[in-house]
Amino acid sequence: MALDTVSIAQETPDTAQPYKELGLKDDEYLRIKSILGRRPTSSELAMYSVMWSEHCSYKSSKVHLKQFGEKAPHSDALLVGIGENAGVVDVGQGYAVTFKIESHNHPSFIEPYQGAATGVGGIVRDILTMGARPIAVMDPLRFGLADAPDTHRVLPGVIAGIGGYGNCLGLPNIGGEIVFDETYAGNPLVNALCVGVMRHEDIKLAKAHGTGNLVVLFGAKTGGDGIGGVSVLASETFNAAKPTKRPSVQVGDPFAEKVLIECCLEIFHEDLVVGIQDLGGAGLSCATSELASAGSGGMNIQLEKVPLRDPSLSPEEILMSESQERMCAIVEPEKIKRFMAICKKWDVTATVIGEVTDGLQLNITFNGQLIVDVPPRTVAHEGPVYNRPIAEPEYRKSLQPISSAVPRPTSPEEIKSAILKLMSSPNLADKSWVTSQYDKYVQGNTVLAQPEDAGVIRLDEVTNLGVAISTDANARWSYLDPYEGAKLALAESCRNIAVAGAKPLAVTNCLNFGSPEDPGVMWQFAETVRGLADICLELGLPVTGGNVSFYNQTGSVAILPTPVIGVLGVIQDVRERTPMGISREGLELFILGKFDDNLSGSEWAHLFGEIGDSSPVLDLAQEKSLINFLLAGQSLFDAAHDLSNGGLAAAISEMVLRHGIGAKITVESAGIQLFVETPGRVIVAVNTANAEAVVELAQTHGVEISSLGSTGGDALCINDSVIPILELRAAFEETFPKLFG
Amino acid sequence: MKIGVVTFPGSLDDRDALRAIEMAGGQGVSLWHGSDNLKEVQAVILPGGFSYGDYLRCGAIARFAPIMSSIIIAAEHGFPVLGICNGFQVLAEAHLLPGALTRNHELHFLCKDQPLRIENNNTMWTSGFQMNQEVIIPLKNGEGSYQCDDATLNILESEGRVVARYLGQDPNGSRNLIAGITNERGNVVGLMPHPEHAVETLTGPSEDGLPFFTSILHQLVGR
Numbered sequence: 001m002a003l004d005t006v007s008i009a010q011e012t013p014d015t016a017q018p019y020k021e022l023g024l025k026d027d028e029y030l031r032i033k034s035i036l037g038r039r040p041t042s043s044e045l046a047m048y049s050v051m052w053s054e055h056c057s058y059k060s061s062k063v064h065l066k067q068f069g070e071k072a073p074h075s076d077a078l079l080v081g082i083g084e085n086a087g088v089v090d091v092g093q094g095y096a097v098t099f100k101i102e103s104h105n106h107p108s109f110i111e112p113y114q115g116a117a118t119g120v121g122g123i124v125r126d127i128l129t130m131g132a133r134p135i136a137v138m139d140p141l142r143f144g145l146a147d148a149p150d151t152h153r154v155l156p157g158v159i160a161g162i163g164g165y166g167n168c169l170g171l172p173n174i175g176g177e178i179v180f181d182e183t184y185a186g187n188p189l190v191n192a193l194c195v196g197v198m199r200h201e202d203i204k205l206a207k208a209h210g211t212g213n214l215v216v217l218f219g220a221k222t223g224g225d226g227i228g229g230v231s232v233l234a235s236e237t238f239n240a241a242k243p244t245k246r247p248s249v250q251v252g253d254p255f256a257e258k259v260l261i262e263c264c265l266e267i268f269h270e271d272l273v274v275g276i277q278d279l280g281g282a283g284l285s286c287a288t289s290e291l292a293s294a295g296s297g298g299m300n301i302q303l304e305k306v307p308l309r310d311p312s313l314s315p316e317e318i319l320m321s322e323s324q325e326r327m328c329a330i331v332e333p334e335k336i337k338r339f340m341a342i343c344k345k346w347d348v349t350a351t352v353i354g355e356v357t358d359g360l361q362l363n364i365t366f367n368g369q370l371i372v373d374v375p376p377r378t379v380a381h382e383g384p385v386y387n388r389p390i391a392e393p394e395y396r397k398s399l400q401p402i403s404s405a406v407p408r409p410t411s412p413e414e415i416k417s418a419i420l421k422l423m424s425s426p427n428l429a430d431k432s433w434v435t436s437q438y439d440k441y442v443q444g445n446t447v448l449a450q451p452e453d454a455g456v457i458r459l460d461e462v463t464n465l466g467v468a469i470s471t472d473a474n475a476r477w478s479y480l481d482p483y484e485g486a487k488l489a490l491a492e493s494c495r496n497i498a499v500a501g502a503k504p505l506a507v508t509n510c511l512n513f514g515s516p517e518d519p520g521v522m523w524q525f526a527e528t529v530r531g532l533a534d535i536c537l538e539l540g541l542p543v544t545g546g547n548v549s550f551y552n553q554t555g556s557v558a559i560l561p562t563p564v565i566g567v568l569g570v571i572q573d574v575r576e577r578t579p580m581g582i583s584r585e586g587l588e589l590f591i592l593g594k595f596d597d598n599l600s601g602s603e604w605a606h607l608f609g610e611i612g613d614s615s616p617v618l619d620l621a622q623e624k625s626l627i628n629f630l631l632a633g634q635s636l637f638d639a640a641h642d643l644s645n646g647g648l649a650a651a652i653s654e655m656v657l658r659h660g661i662g663a664k665i666t667v668e669s670a671g672i673q674l675f676v677e678t679p680g681r682v683i684v685a686v687n688t689a690n691a692e693a694v695v696e697l698a699q700t701h702g703v704e705i706s707s708l709g710s711t712g713g714d715a716l717c718i719n720d721s722v723i724p725i726l727e728l729r730a731a732f733e734e735t736f737p738k739l740f741g
Numbered sequence: 742m743k744i745g746v747v748t749f750p751g752s753l754d755d756r757d758a759l760r761a762i763e764m765a766g767g768q769g770v771s772l773w774h775g776s777d778n779l780k781e782v783q784a785v786i787l788p789g790g791f792s793y794g795d796y797l798r799c800g801a802i803a804r805f806a807p808i809m810s811s812i813i814i815a816a817e818h819g820f821p822v823l824g825i826c827n828g829f830q831v832l833a834e835a836h837l838l839p840g841a842l843t844r845n846h847e848l849h850f851l852c853k854d855q856p857l858r859i860e861n862n863n864t865m866w867t868s869g870f871q872m873n874q875e876v877i878i879p880l881k882n883g884e885g886s887y888q889c890d891d892a893t894l895n896i897l898e899s900e901g902r903v904v905a906r907y908l909g910q911d912p913n914g915s916r917n918l919i920a921g922i923t924n925e926r927g928n929v930v931g932l933m934p935h936p937e938h939a940v941e942t943l944t945g946p947s948e949d950g951l952p953f954f955t956s957i958l959h960q961l962v963g964r
Contacts, residue, residue, distance in 0.1 A: 163850045167883075168791045170753030255794025259750050345775075347750065437850045439881045441938040441945065442789075444757040458944065461760075575943060 003315070004042040006370045013039050022049035028384055035378045043364065043371040046316040047379055050282035051289060054550055057383030060516035061548045064526050067533035068543045075542040077505050080203060085126040085278065086196075087544020088203055089506045091570045093465050096203060098130040099195040101140075101471065101510040101566045103549035107249040108190035112157025116190050117165035117252040118226075121324050123194040124169060125278035128261055129327070131204035131268050132196030135443060136457050137166050139176040139192055140471045140510070140564045144185025146426035146739050151180070154188050156740055161252075162192070163437040168254035169261065172446045173438035174455030176471060177564075180426045186554040191510045193566050195469055197459055202268055207275040208295035208330045211358040215288070215301060216336070218343055218350035219260045219279075219326040223309035226250035226283070226322025256325040263346035264327065270342070272335045279326040285319045285379070287328040288354075289362055292376035295330075298359035299376070303366045305353045315366045330356060386516075393520030399480065399613040402599040406608045408671025412721035415670055418604075419716070419723055420731040422675070423653050425607055428646045429735035430657075447574045451654065453642050454500040458574045466574035468502035470567055472644070475560035476601040477615035482524040486531035486563050487618045488679050492644055493567040494539065495623070498630040499640045499682055501577045502569030507536055509546040509565050514558020516550045524561040525550075532563065538620055541567070576634055580641040581658025585712035587638050588691045589663060591648070592626060593681035594704050597672045603646045604675035622680050622703070629701040630682065636694050639685040649674040651683055652708075656716045657732055660725055664717040665709035674718070685711060742958050745772040745782035747812075747828075749803045753790035754825065754937060761937040762786070765954035774806040783961050784821035784865070785812055787828025789881075789935055799842060799884050800830035809835060821865045821957055822929045826882050829921070829931030838922055838931045839897070840889030845882070846914025854946040855880035855934050856908040857920050861901050864927040865960045869952035876949035878934040880912055880920075885933040887915035887922075897922055904930055 002008075009015075019029040022045065032040050032048050040048060054060060068082060079096055080088035086100035104119025120137060127134045139162050144151045166173050171194070208215070226249065267273060275295065277287045284306070292299040303315050313321065331339050336352065343350035357363075362379070364372035409418040422428055431451065440449040447466060448456035454470040472493040478485030494504040511528060514521040536543055552559040571577060599605045600612025630640065643651045648667070656663050667673040686694050698705035709717075716723045744767050746758045759769035770782050774792075779785070792803035803809065809831070816822045816837050824832035832838045845851055854877050859870040870876075889897070894916055897903055905921035907913075913933075921932035936950025 160849070167850055167881075168751070168753075168794065170790065253794070255751050255791060255796070258753075258791070258794075262750075436852050439850070439852050441852065441879050441881060441935065442753050442757070444754075444760055444938060444944055446944055 003366060003369055003371065006041055006373045009041045010038050015039065017045055019045060019049065023053055024049050028052060031384065036374065041371050043315050043319055044374055046320050047285040047289065047372065050285050050320055051379045052383040056282050056286060058548055059384045060386050060388050060550060061525065062385050063387050064529040067529055071533040071537045072542060073537050073540040075540065078542045078544065079200065082543065082545050085129045085206055087506065088130055089544060089568065091465065091467060091505065093460065093463060094199055095197055095459055095465065096200050097195060097197050097467055097568060098127055098132045099193065099469065099508055099566065099568050100126055100545050101191055101193040101508045101564060102547040103510050103512060104190050104192060105188065105512065105549050105552055108158055109154065109186065109188050111249040112154045113161035114249050114251050116158040116161030118250045118324050119190050119192040120162055120165045121252050121254065121257050122280045123192045124171065124257065125280060127194045127196035128264055129204065129206065129276055129278045130196065131202045132198040133265055134171055134194050134196045134261065135445065136174045136455060137171045137192060137194050138174060138455060138469060138471055140473065141176065141178045142184045142189035142562060143180050145182050146180045148185055150185060152740065158188065158190055159434050159437050165252055165254045167439045169258050170442045172440045172442050172449065174440060174446055174449040174457065175469065176450065178431055178434060181475065181560060183557060183559045187552040187559050189512050189552065189562060191564050193471055195467065204268065204273065204276050206277040206291055206294055208291040208299055208356050209274055210332065210356055212333060213274055213356040214331045214333060214336055214352045215299060215354040215356065216329045216331050216339065216350055217306060217326065217353045218329065218348055220253060220256045220323055221307045221309040221349060222318055222321050223323045224313055224317060224321065227317055227320045250322045250324050252324050259346050259348060260325055260327065263343060263348045266342050267339060270338060272339045273329045273331055275330040277328050279328060281322060283319065283321045283323065289376045289379040291328065291330060292362045293380040295356065297376060298357035299354060299362050300357055301354035301364040303364050305351055307349055307351055315371055388516050388522045389519040390523045390526055391519035392523050402605050402610050402612045406599060406605050406610055410671050415718050415721035416723050419649055419653060420728065421607065422604060422646055422649055423728060424731040424735050426735055426739065427603055428650050430733045431736065433736035433740060447577055448500060448579060452500065452580050453496040454502065456500055456502065456571060456574055456577050464573045464575055466571045468497045468500045468569040468571055470496035471564055472496065473562050473564040474601065475562040476606065476611055478528065478561040478563060480601055480612065481615040482527035482561050483531040484615045484617055486528040487535040488616060489563055489565045490532060490535050491618055491623045491679060492642065493565045494627060495642050495682065497567050497569035498627040499578065499642050501634045502571035503631055504541060504567050504569045506568045507541050507543045507565060509543065509563055510549065511546065512549045512552055512559065512562040512564065514553035518558065521558050528561060528563045578634060578637045578640045580639055580655060582639055582655045582661045582663060582685050582711045583659050584638060585661060587685040587711040588688055589665060589708040589710060590684050590686060590694060590705050591681060591708045592629065592684065592698060592703050592705050593622065595673060595676055595678040595681065597676060599676055602675055602677045616679050619680060625701045625703050626680055626682065629698055629703045633694060633697045636686060636690040637684045638687060641683050643681040643683065644677065647675045647677045653716060653728060655683065656725060657729055661711055662713035662715045662725055663709060663711045664713065666719055670719060683708065742767045742961050743770050743782045744957065745770045745779060745785045747772045747774060747785065747787050747808055749774040749792035749806060751791045751794055752788050754935060755788040757937040758786045758788045758825065761940045761950065761954050764940050765951060765958055767954065767958050772808055774808050777807040777811040779811050779815065784957050787822065787824040787831050789826035789828065792827055792831065800827060800834040803831045804834040813837060816929050819926060819928050823866050823953065824931040825935055825937065826933055829933055830884065832929060832931045837929050838924060839893045840887055842884050843886045843888050844884050845886055850883040851912055852879065852881040853912065855912060857905045857934060858908055859905055861904045861923060864904060864923045864930050866930045866953050866956050867904055868960055869956035875908065877947045878936055878950050879938045879945060880934045882933060886913045887919040889916060905932060
């Protein structure tokens, strides 16, 4: 095909263009024509199509997401907010921490290993781009039913991909979730979170400033993988009738990324860049237009200089390629020699592909011929915005309360078999089969990792300053009530941080939903964002960034609305962290918080195929009091564990199983109290000498506290029911190896 | 006492090894793969990681790095070398230790707190252990299954050159549950588990790894 240049585009206004195949709608194509005053060249069309995709432009979500700005609480901790590659918060002692969560759902369904691997790679580059050394990753995952055949294709590949990439980068994997639900069949959710640390003065931004500064592409060479990944894969509902989209999934090379990380950190250390951007979704189209748009505007790129893995790539393909492990930096001419020397030291290919100009246009030439001449803001930041129709979905009208078909065990035998059934169910069973494939030790600063409530990483070996991170979502509650579900997920995440002994500081989110073209899904989304913005304002926590993943839908069946919330907390002395497991005999057990009898959305009801009719309603004042109590009492607790999925039954089982030390607890109405998942509750294990102080502290904070029992022995005893730990452990540990071993 | 830690492209636990040396009371010195300069260190650790992405075979490319030519010559003359995980794989590829490390028998990466028995406390790196001391040290690798021919296995066992052996359930299918071995002279030790991740209970399962680093310092002082 002959090169489609700007002058040819001017001369041939009526040439038919494949904009529909590239995912653009009629009116979007017309808008491009009106911006340019002519038809776009094929290269320009390629750029607009990827940058105006749902994935890159947030065109369906923007009108809602702006609430995060409008309702933003004042926060002294926020150093860089939404809009950059990742938000940055001040954690004290001159340290700044950046963290973000992103989805790589669709690629992971098509090609589980590479999809999940490059999901890790992408989020790690976002963190690196801010100037930070990546220090940990987490992976919240959702799959179809555990015994479904396709889950056996997807899950092992996803786990191996996350491990294969993350382990090779030397990043400890410190937490996450694995949840099974049939709506995720065909739409697995593979979210990846990364956290990084830097000194305040080392923060880098994605801006191209300074006429005459050089645009440098460095890292891996550009290949044909991932072309149109964002527009074709992530922005469209899967349809069984269409051909396979395997070539749209990127292929990762973790070794190249590891070397790129070390190379970048050395470059940052010598302060050699003006601005930097990673190449992820939409590749060079995104990096050049975003850098130019956020900077002074003008940029010239000579596209033929881009080093290619496949020399047959056309300019359009070079612009759209999502080849991994690439970065784009803006470098002052006098610093380029040193920049190149560091790249050479690490054997990283680096090429000057253009320069910043004093103009307003992004101009791209290919062998001297002008093929792109666009205002960069129109590509990067002024994409289409849709106010899509919203309607409360019909299913909400037919929700039924939990029926009597869901058993309420009372006798010792019933309680025992219920506990064994619950703890062996895939959502609650031991996840070691998965987490043992992740390196949690590398970098030597992991203080807590899965299965703990939060991951805790030491930042400073002298002062013992650290951060805690937790990710949470309760999709069933979000299905019942997306507004409350979102608030409850965030509250749970904060509670998990506080349980470990850290103070919640900032929020990131990954909002996974069905098709935005479905008004019911859009209603779920709008309610979710409203809930998140409200609770963030109420708790004074800034949202530092996040990601929206739409089109997680097969035919007319959307996934459960799944807002995954990540909360970052700071802990002044990591040696004071509180673990979840019972580590000694003779401790007293207390439970904090009130419970009700609404089994809706609970794991127990789910095991009997029921979801119920209403989610809990967040009691914000109670949540705040509980968090304050946990932080004030940190030094009094031997162990603390949040009650979430599986309620009290799961929480006490997990505490017992951690170190194999038993417990004896008494509950009044076992059938409800063991399984209800009323939020805002925590179990603490306390040395007898501290018991009185804990009770007093709870009363001071207005938190309801009641005695639950004590630790010791080789069984979990609930009222008169005795469950030997050996038996409990067998049930807990055999599920995953049996399913996936 | 200066102990060097080599950084290859793709090394991961190099900083952790340096930290462990410092915690043991030594001075850690970072060595670069591309230089053959050992910077007057008195011993060297080849750290864990994925040198050169484990491409071709684990350790197969790192073995040809310029620093390795200096290390191989020195080791043949009694210079102390400890290879941890990927470092063990590099030592095997460099023929400083016999055998090879292959994929774990379950074909997964495995990260766990691994019980071990120290069966040789005559090496420069294990002299601080009690004979048959049982320890817990993290194991984390995808290719940790130690394999060798019968003749080599006989020699290793009969000469007491198995330094550490896995206890409990077989983690990776290694012959005779071998976790670590030494050369005839006891100056070169290869170990799949990561003692540098068992130097403080805050970040590891135990402090059982520390004697690997204190042993070498005592040996060097005693010279």
